[in-house]
Amino acid sequence: PGRLEGVTPGAAAPALPAMTPVEETLADLWATGVSRVHPVAHVREALDELGALSAARLAGTPGETNVVVAGLVTHRQRPPTAGGIVFMTLEDETGIINVVCPPAVFQRYRGLAVDAQALLVGGRLERADGVANVRATRLRRLPVPGRVKARNFH
Secondary structure, eight states: OOSOTTOOTTOOOOOOOOOOHHHHHHHHHHHHSOOSSOGGGGGHHHHHHTTOBOHHHHTTSOSSOEEEEEEEEEEEEOOGGGTTOEEEEEEETTEEEEEEEOHHHHHHTHHHHHHOSEEEEEEEEEEETTEEEEEEEEEEEOOOSSOOOOEEOO
16 A cells, blocks of 8 residues: 555666776766766777877977877966967877867867867977977867866967
8 A cells, every 4th residue: 555566665676788998987976076987098099090199198208399299278378479380189098188279270270279179190309408389280179978067379
């Protein structure tokens, strides 16, 4: 009386399937804003196949080398004194990568440069005064799990 048929107090809940690593990362990012695993780590194998260097590997690469890098876009800046150059910071699971996007490249890839949450960048590695930058020649959208907001044009 007063109970649904077939329902008993203390009945065991059905077992749920385990989350995939990507689902765990997404759940962590949604719930806390951080995760044990960086979203780019989930696509590293594919990036390696494309020849994309991680930030850690880029550190040991000589200047004036053509490179491909990838990461989440964490910052975009277009200072009025920079002659139309856009500066971006990418972050992968090993560190950060500075990207310099010349005006012609920015105009060609404007939609991606302004909107993509993650990028695959081809360009030339420049080194000066202990700082490394990738001077972009081409941009591609990088599909990664989750949604990360960049700090744009501040």
